[in-house]
Amino acid sequence: MGQTARVSAIAWTAAGSLVAWLWLLLCQGFFWRTDVRLPPRTEPDTWPSVCVVVPARDEATVLPASLPSLLAQDYPGRAEVFLVDDGSTDGTGALARELARRHGGLPLTVDSPGEPPPGWTGKLWAVRHGIGLARAREPEYLLLTDADIAHAPDSLRALVAAARTGGFDVVSQMARLRVQSRWERLVVPAFVYFFAQLYPFRRIGRRGARTAAAAGGCVLLRADAAERARIPEAVRHAVIDDVALARAVREAGGRLWLGLADRVDSVRPYPRLHDLWRMVARSAYAQLRHSPLLLAGTVAGLALVYLVPPVAFVAGAAAGDTAAAVLGLSAWLVMAGTYLPMLRYYGVAAWFAVLLPFTAFLYLLMTVDSAVQHYRGRGAAWKGRTYARPDAVPDEG
Template sequence: MSILAWFATASLAGWLWLLLGQGFFWRTDQRLPPVEEDGATGAAGGWPRVVVVVPARDEAEVLPLSLPSLLAQDYPGEAEVILVDDGSTDGTGRVATELAERYGAAGGRYGAAGGRYGVAGGRRGLPLTVVSPGEPEPGWTGKLWALRHGMALARAREPEFLLLTDADIAHGPDSLRLLVAAARANDLDLVSQMARLRVASPWERLVVPAFVYFFAQLYPFRWINGVRPRATAAAGGCVLLRTETAVAAGVPEVIRRAVIDDVSLARAVRGSGGRIWLGLAERVDSIRPYPGLGELWRMVSRSAYAQLRNNPLLLAGTVAGLVVIYLVPPVALVAGALTGDPASAWAGGAAWAVMAGTYLPMLRYYRQPLWLAALLPFTALLYLLMTVDSAVQHYRGRGAAWKGRTYAGSYVSRQGD
């Protein structure tokens, strides 16, 4: 056998292991646990109080599409929304207030300015409070600084649950009700749904489903949700968190430096003895557009090296693994066919077929053409280059840059960091 054939065989062996031994990561059936809502809440004394906390920095463009979906939640219990304007320069707070006047409840308030607004005719939606905590203190990332402020205000309302959701996330009208029912019925401390990301442009079709696919490969949902969990993660766009668990885990203070805050949050909760669940969303969507490759590149590269704990050895291992697992199969198939090396062609083709087969469920979930599965090696090459670029930007002092802030020394935080 040629050297290429040996590499192709190693890739095929790797894919067979990923297919069967990595928590069936490629399946997309981990959805919000179905429950009988009356049974989940009645025995516990009715629907609990919930406060929704939304950190927002320069989100005036997306708020008209996302915030009304929160204000219009069909939730039987007491609930309200706190939007934390994290130093925006585009009028985010003003837009939020205007939306609340149109869609919110009477008696809301604009905390930063101290003024009040009302809606004639009684309650039309959840009440909204907009506050601004000022610039982050040293040692805090901007989002977690905003969450700290919002969660502190929320705890004063004594809610049983906090819903932490990003400003670009739109929720179906029953989203909050289903999250609370699932948490109550299954005795969960953290319930997180990975929002369905926008897939509209050609680059989004090529890159976005793969983003979720790679995340699930790294953190198999079954391993997270199992009775004896083997992985820990959450998706920061939609996290329902029990308030007493947040206090016991010391969040967000304990993860204040984390760039990948959702995984760090899940680790802190589990480290304090909390039970977590993560799955794919059906009624929660991200509306943030990434129409071009440049926007997608920045979205991935800003935190890719932080995911590797800014470790050059982990970077080298990741690059080598991506090459063997994703790039060798098509190269071996084509080179073997052209040079008369049947072992390389057969092993490379078989590995490529298994790879594409594991990607099909995610493409179906995103309602994308199935032929895109054959392009996964090219997409993986893009992610490899994004990861390397993330490391380069880190060593240039521009790592983890987001909306005018750079967190060069931040990473995925462990409990206690």
Template structure:
């Protein structure tokens, strides 16, 4: 019991440090910067939507993008990435109503060294002409009225080169309610938004579902080709833009929602496991450190609390409960953002255990040659463009 107590003390100290010193990662106040004034001239914008077998979600997402009321010139380029479910035909049908102009195009066959999404984005960016801003948005993302206008206004008013919003994911099913808020919470723990938004900070991150980037900044960073093999393309893009002198911003969305359903555990598991090992730079040492770190920080507190209570070891129970309480308190703001009761916060250790297993499974899939599988494609080998630099926050 003395060993468990000492380990629980370390866990408590870790949580105090995370809560106080880790960039306020648990706060949810990073929202789109307020519009200081209307731009004197609204720049041209092209939204680029990579889509592969997305017929199931396009009716819920694409019309919202086409319906955006934007004071300047704007249009949409949907890149049909060789879909087999009629994605392109459906997109053209959805564009029949009045709204932004839609171009549906198909890229050449995927060359070696590229991920499918980034090859599609490269093709869409090339079709965008000389637009000053590019909105890179996924096919499952729905934009509420005014979303595009507010994004551009924030970028122009604050001199930003990349404005990215973490779309509000769906939390309808039981598994979604358990896993989705924690997914965003863990992402913010890896890349504290406040820290990423400071120009002087080396931390950089973005959310791939909704990223508005200046064309000049993208070109200065080497274009989409600079991150062509990245599995974690959003973070890689932000890192490339920031490394070449651009100003980036990331926050939680109020007008951008993902409509992709995750009705069971299996699709949520795949969502996490397909890129978890890439996040660890395909390193067995980092994988071991992550497993030990998750165990210490998330699993030790409830084990110490419950064991201490059952054995009347009040010192161990108290330390474990204190660490568990700090953990739950940092998770509560994210639950409120997702309109979930804060009484669900103590369940975070169970969700963390699932994420630990997903991370291990991601490594196993990679070692078995199945790598990052998505939409019928597999990327089994590490890509140098996807390897985080020494600025990676872990």
């Protein structure tokens, strides 16, 4: 009798997971689709001026693959690049000047703001300094891009044309991350998949939408919208600064667009699980606003949605509980089906879709570890700089 009740409980739990997946499939902004790319655009008769702001701290290893792509932008209007050296110790600033001398292209200014004051992350302090330098040129648009992002030659042109055509104050592209190592193939597509699940791209671009998000590696921002939203001062405490920036612009009346990139790529490698773990765990608990209640709910939700299906299938098959096995397998198949488009986008083998429960379990552990580190008072360390404040964690790049 106890075994029957236990198996029945598994079947009911699997049914709950299947219902959750059907709701995600149909009612969560079709987050699983990967066809949200730059919207249709027409090129303007007169191209507005643009200043590109690149915060950089100890980026000498990636700059040769990224900075020349910015300097080589095929942009018909006036554009220049401001690289802000955030206290680098590896010669980032000198290397940037050498790359500009070697490759030519857009004008490059390299400057440093010094150490950030209390309450500022190094990245946002560098962004503030770069925007201050740019405003002297009175640009109509600012392109905020990370030092590890490589742009196709027409990237800036396409971003500006899309912003002008659609009337957007923010046009942001989720840069395609590197997926060369085994761990990158397992973890990276899921990172973007989970982000899209939280912030469905289709909803962000709608007028009056509540969902607001951006991808910090590539954010084209109208300069006057930045002033209205007090960027970056208004988000200087934000852990997830790109999402906070989008919310601030939305609250100031701006329009947003976010989608996947075709020719904007991150060149930063994450070859080991440790590297990916550190990237996620550094800000995972901050995403939950350092709330134990939200942490418990997130762990329970991840377990129900991602872990229950394979467990129910295996347990049901072993115990002869057909209902549990069928319901668990059905939920697992729906889950894998929603993941396939992201795997295709990244060029990763389709069979990785069946491993999504395992990947989700890794993310669950990363989130719990993020909370553990927070309560141990270790703060967040990044590139030799430690942030004691839980709301002052630096973003990658």
